Amino acid sequence: MATHKLLLLPGDGIGPEVMAQVKRVVAWLDQEGLASFAVEEDLVGGCAYDAHGAAISEAAMAKAKAADAILLGAVGGPKWANVPYEARPEAGLLRLRKDLALFANLRPALCYPALADASSLKREMVEGLDILIVRELTGGVYFGEPKTILDLGNGQKRAIDTQVYDTYEIDRIARVAFDLARTRRNKVTSSEKHNVMRSGVLWKEVVTAVHAQDYGDVELEHQLADSLAMQLVRWPKQFDVIVTDNLFGDILSDIAAMLTGSLGMLPSASLGAVDAQTGRRAALYEPVHGSAPDIAGRGIANPIAMIGSLAMALRYSFGMGAVADRIEAAIAGVLAAGKRTSDIRTAGASVIGTEEMGSAILSEL
Amino acid sequence: MATHKLLLLPGDGIGPEVMAQVKRVVAWLDQEGLASFAVEEDLVGGCAYDAHGAAISEAAMAKAKAADAILLGAVGGPKWANVPYEARPEAGLLRLRKDLALFANLRPALCYPALADASSLKREMVEGLDILIVRELTGGVYFGEPKTILDLGNGQKRAIDTQVYDTYEIDRIARVAFDLARTRRNKVTSSEKHNVMRSGVLWKEVVTAVHAQDYGDVELEHQLADSLAMQLVRWPKQFDVIVTDNLFGDILSDIAAMLTGSLGMLPSASLGAVDAQTGRRAALYEPVHGSAPDIAGRGIANPIAMIGSLAMALRYSFGMGAVADRIEAAIAGVLAAGKRTSDIRTAGASVIGTEEMGSAILSEL
Ligand SMILES: CC(C)[C@H](C(=O)O)[C@@H](O)C(=O)O
Numbered sequence A, B: 001m002a003t004h005k006l007l008l009l010p011g012d013g014i015g016p017e018v019m020a021q022v023k024r025v026v027a028w029l030d031q032e033g034l035a036s037f038a039v040e041e042d043l044v045g046g047c048a049y050d051a052h053g054a055a056i057s058e059a060a061m062a063k064a065k066a067a068d069a070i071l072l073g074a075v076g077g078p079k080w081a082n083v084p085y086e087a088r089p090e091a092g093l094l095r096l097r098k099d100l101a102l103f104a105n106l107r108p109a110l111c112y113p114a115l116a117d118a119s120s121l122k123r124e125m126v127e128g129l130d131i132l133i134v135r136e137l138t139g140g141v142y143f144g145e146p147k148t149i150l151d152l153g154n155g156q157k158r159a160i161d162t163q164v165y166d167t168y169e170i171d172r173i174a175r176v177a178f179d180l181a182r183t184r185r186n187k188v189t190s191s192e193k194h195n196v197m198r199s200g201v202l203w204k205e206v207v208t209a210v211h212a213q214d215y216g217d218v219e220l221e222h223q224l225a226d227s228l229a230m231q232l233v234r235w236p237k238q239f240d241v242i243v244t245d246n247l248f249g250d251i252l253s254d255i256a257a258m259l260t261g262s263l264g265m266l267p268s269a270s271l272g273a274v275d276a277q278t279g280r281r282a283a284l285y286e287p288v289h290g291s292a293p294d295i296a297g298r299g300i301a302n303p304i305a306m307i308g309s310l311a312m313a314l315r316y317s318f319g320m321g322a323v324a325d326r327i328e329a330a331i332a333g334v335l336a337a338g339k340r341t342s343d344i345r346t347a348g349a350s351v352i353g354t355e356e357m358g359s360a361i362l363s364e365l
């Protein structure tokens, strides 16, 4: 059995707490002989800044490049509100995404049957919901230049951010979305603001061309980002795969996540291109939720999104789809048995802590 | 009684149909001696392109500049999908906003008690909901330069959009938000992406400074735009006034609108600065909904957002708050009596058309 190089970057806030539960599942996988991991660990975010003065060290970047998969907890917190912009905790995460060319961010929004009542939306709106947001992750306004603040004098400043998209960037993310749609319900909704943004015009044009060339069998529709946000609230079950840019994807995936009842449930995968020579693909897996500094250190964070991120790693990086299914079934089983962490709002369930939730999932496995 | 110059720009799709109902209310105001209007009408959007080859003519722009208030229906539709970018229907609306310097876009999201069940959200989430989104409307990525598509050769293009914000633009919209909060529940939530965008850094800095200088009595909080979108779905009643930039405001106001059950309900006001000499203030009022080409011409569009926009004009442009209250009460009354247009999803209500809804509101007045 091949040994997989796994890099753990727990990060800040609740990151280390939820990562602790992942370590238990990794140990279980080893023990059962299901997989063999060479696990390394390093710092990212505010904790890396405290240790090295940068949101990620060069040594950690080197480990990240060598790893077969990275699991990241979360970064950020009020403690680092006043560090230099280039060293803010998020810069560590953004550098990982950019330097490893992780252009395809997959964010499933799945409503667990046991949690259909935890949503703010009516049960019939979310029961059976299964959306996959495919977000472009290495372009757009996140990385375009110029990105600066100019001092105009007289107390006036000018801030500038630049959204840049090239044809090839849109082409490759569209292909990821269409390929994934074929494994699901065969429908892609592409979203931009072509009525206001030139990048939206190019986005729509390229997605349409890729579809016409190679994916005529997949249903494609276009929705403006404002209208899509609205439709996500009005009738989310109309969607299968949604493909969109970095900034719209950031917002739309948080909405989709919240429809399912708790952000604490949802994992994500950020993937690079498959190397034609080696067959390798850089990959980082992380929860959609943030570092939640308000509840950090209290042992109450929900580890499900983090454990679900490990399941995604098994599926997308290690070809272990069956084991991933098993972990996901264990999560569903624990939820069906009425066990909840405190972020999930359902009546009459028993509320347990981070470690107990980890144990519950392990014993369900 | 002063005569108010009112310019009607019905626009495309359902625009003319809902504007027809506003004309009846305007006639009623005249008849009752409550107000005296000099009403003009012109084209904007696709219909203006068909007539003049531009999304708004210079003649219409001149009328707009001379008007005390503009009422606009909606612009756009698939018919104009292939017109040159500068002449697309939205360009007419964007030019009005920019040339009249309508920087402050007020979008109330109010849940009518009779419609609390029409929302996708559970009744307890939206009952009593009353949010005001204050959206910056003349800056940001909507208007920043460069905004272009470059041909890189080899089938590759590069699209560029630029978000630009100056201190004074953020300062003045923040003041609008704080002033309005004082007339409401005294709380402002400011939203941006300072962890990724330099314009977000400046936005947060300026809003914080304006607050410290002149509005210490108003509660201020900051939320990242992705997190705010999520919180709008999770627990919308935590918000009073939300202030945000042009692009985030576009998306967040559509979400907020949809929480209330139907986009067909919600009006908006776009205001310029008060001229220190004349006391005048340019103003445009329009529904939050679009031109809805799918239902245009069928006499089923909901005229409430358009009539509500007239009420906002009476309140903000003509100092007739009491009459505005009367119109809004008439709308609430008709809804309480169980009358609905087909866009509103409540069980057991009687569904009526655009003209009947207009008549119902008039007879309630
Ligand atoms: C932490 C932050 C930089 C990040 C983003 O904006 O991409 C987060 O919101 C996310 O969605 O992963």
Ligand SMILES: CC(C)[C@H](C(=O)O)[C@@H](O)C(=O)O
Residues within 6 Å of the ligand: A195, A196, A226, B090, B093, B250
């Ligand atoms: C029609 C379009 C240009 C406009 C916008 O993006 O501002 C609309 O969505 C709105 O919210 O008023």
